[in-house]
Amino acid sequence: MSRFTEASQFPTFYELPAVSADGQASSSQDESWCLLAQIKENMTITKPTLIVTDRTGVDFALLFEDSISLKGFRKGYTVAVPNVRRTDREGEGKKAVVRVPAGRSADVKVIPGALERVLELGVVLEKRNMERKCAACGKTEGAFMKCTGCGFAAYCGKDCQVKGWAEMDHKSNCKVLKALLDISI
Structure with missing residues (x-):
């Protein structure tokens, strides 16, 4: 990363x-x-x-x-x-x-x-890469579903996935996150 x-x-x-x-x-x-x-x-x-x-x-x-x-x-x-x-x-x-x-x-x-925005999301990637939790509610226990677009954001359930996409701006960040994950130094 x-x-x-x-x-x-x-x-x-x-x-x-x-x-x-x-x-x-x-x-x-x-x-x-x-x-x-x-x-x-x-x-x-x-x-x-x-x-x-x-x-x-x-x-x-x-x-x-x-x-x-x-x-x-x-x-x-x-x-x-x-x-x-x-x-x-x-x-x-x-x-x-x-x-x-x-x-x-x-x-x-x-x-x-x-x-x-790229630099802001780069910092988010660094921080969240070290922790495993739901991107919408912060839950750390149980199974998670990864976003199929970027493969980065993870959600504990469908409700959180909908909330992350609509209310937490993942829709506008998804393509940027996917592109950032492709950059490796």
């Missing part, structure tokens, strides 16, 4: 390991991390390009070296980009960018929710 509160696992844009414009990496290949950023805009002209924002509010370009379709990469959704590096570009007025190398575009995941 990934630790969404761990800065070394989920760095911000400026905490990413850097690669110089000539392709020289600044840190070892042994580490694993994942950049989370919210999509602001699709700026594709020649290469697929998104303008995204990290959790500190820094905007930057996310460039895909493959000619992939950005269908499903919607404004307001979050992207999870594993083991990517910041490319520092030399020259006045040139901003650093993040490049997804050719052949690695399939590793990028789209999470159907805003970055703030």
Whole structure:
């Protein structure tokens, strides 16, 4: 299970390991991390390009070296980009960018929710992963039914499942939770 509160696992844009414009990496290949950023805009002209924002509010370009379709990469959704590096570009007025190398575009995941919500639910995943209880009433004894959508939320009975879905906002969180469970570092 990934630790969404761990800065070394989920760095911000400026905490990413850097690669110089000539392709020289600044840190070892042994580490694993994942950049989370919210999509602001699709700026594709020649290469697929998104303008995204990290959790500190820094905007930057996310460039895909493959000619992939950005269908499903919607404004307001979050992207999870594993083991990517910041490319520092030399020259006045040139901003650093993040490049997804050719052949690695399939590793990028789209999470159907805003970055703030993704981070909140990541913390929920960490806490609840350690305890076994009903997501609606908190009961800890007996058999539980897992949500068939995300596989994370568990309920002690049908009434609690209905309550969790309708009253406790699981309906809007289910797809986000499913996507978060697919991220492993």
